[in-house]
Amino acid sequence: MSIDRRTLLKGTAAAGAALPLGALATGPAQAAPAYEIAVLDVNRNNVCVFDRNGAFTDDRIKWSFNPGWGDVLETRFRDTTNDGSVFLLAGGGPGKGKGHAEIRRRADEKLLWKATFDNYPHCVERVRGPGAVIVAGTRTDPGKEGGSLHLFAPTNGSISSLKYLRSYPFHQAHGVLWDPLFGLLWAVGGTALRSYRVEGTYQDIRLVQAGEWKIAGNGHDVQPDYTDTNVLYVTDSGHVYRVDKRNPAAMEVSSTRKYVKSFSRHRSGEGVWTSAPQDASNPFGTSWVHFRWPSAATQRPGGRLYKARLVETAYQ
Template sequence: MDTSPETSGAAAPATYKVAITEQHAGRILLFDRNAQWTDANVRWSFSTGNATGWDHPFEIRFRDTQRYGMIALMTFGKPGEGRAAIVNVSSKAHLTRADVLWSARITTYPHCIERVPGTGTVVVAGSRDRLHVFGPSSSDPATLKEVQTLAFTKAHAVLWDDQNGLLWVTGGTVIRSYRVTGTMRDARLVEQGADIAIAGNGHDIQPDYSKPGTLLVSDSHHVYSLDKKTRKVTTLVKMAYPKSYVRHANGQSMWTTDTNEDDSAWGGPTVHFSVGGDRTRAGAQIYKARLYTTQFH
């Protein structure tokens, strides 16, 4: 078993873009991987103003739509008061809450959000105890409304698997998968396959872009490689409190950690890379780092 991130054969690419959820400032920021992560080098941003329910950004991911092109899916908040939101990435470089296409109040501490293409379904992981399923009445995300709520203790991460038509979820000591039946307001999640046991407090799920048949799942002290077909889990990395973990198509790993699990901030100032040097933003509290891509695998 590996005890450190994979570096063999990996080489830093010329450049790619990385989005971070910066909880201290209440901002989502996009940088070139190889640039210095200063204000002058911000390529795209979403600022919340740290308004109630919009503070502490937890999730950012990018998805393609027929109507809007690229959109950003985001979650924010504190215990008891949070938001899930969608914005149109292509509208301008620096966005605020005034640019939101859709948002919903989520009181279960929303940590992650995913959109299922073809059905219009949006799923939000409320980290306290449930999944929130939203369905639209048209291609306009403003028509999304909650159509299903499922119990899921400590639900932290959701990810659509377009290869197998499954929605993967992790939280607590399990990884679970769902089929999506129906479309629009009739969409519902139905469990598919047996639960997969992990050590505890499942935290993140991302594609392994270097191995398209696998997912990367993190919990409090491990990063696992999950074979999507066989559902076999293998420990890839041991580390303390990984908050996000992904591998670029070239094999380079990128991850964030909580440097002090006992304080109220859920991240540190540094995004780590297995090759090419880390990136630090002084004073930041970075919860997740995401590759700037709409690809699912």
């Protein structure tokens, strides 16, 4: 179920050529919507939550957390039946190619589960229902081989019962997202966007690949469009793709901005994104969180922001 790059780019023809992020802002200025954003700062090795409409300065931090183990590359907020509201973290260090993933209760930050890895995890997701956790490990240093999706499953309904089951090879695996509407796990890395079914229960859970579609290369992020449950946004080193889950092969190039590390769309219709410098001088990001529809930006002084995540427990 793959397509070549020429087919992939056809999706932009009907709407015109792809534009840089922010270039589609039209009409009179509107007040920015009110919601919370979590920024992952690799300079400070922490996650900080801010109001979208306020300054991203130390005195405006609503909540922050530093796991104490190095580059913080992912966070998710999820509600669970047995453990309440939780937050998930993944990232690198200490040491080349090493990394961690963990889940903590939001109310008191109690550690519920953790795991260590040898291939620099960039993302973690929890599958609602079966309670499985999938960690995207990117590579083993030196080089960029060794990418995998690592599957953990519970022995009962609690997060603390998670145990490692197996790993599924996925070159340069970077992003994973659970889709409750279609019952699929979406994963991106290298030149592929894939979907997986999560089958079985407890220690019999397994991933079964359902589809694969080509992207240009170095796939990075997959996130929901909270205005449309049929749509995902996927990024790679040179593009942001708008993907209709009903027909991923017809994905559209939404932007040709390089090095976009994260992109999602809030239910207000506003897009939120981060990127590395366009001269590739640093792989982790800049001090800015950017917005689209309309175009705007907010700086986190002294920050190096790898991703910006909506503080949202819904999967889509």
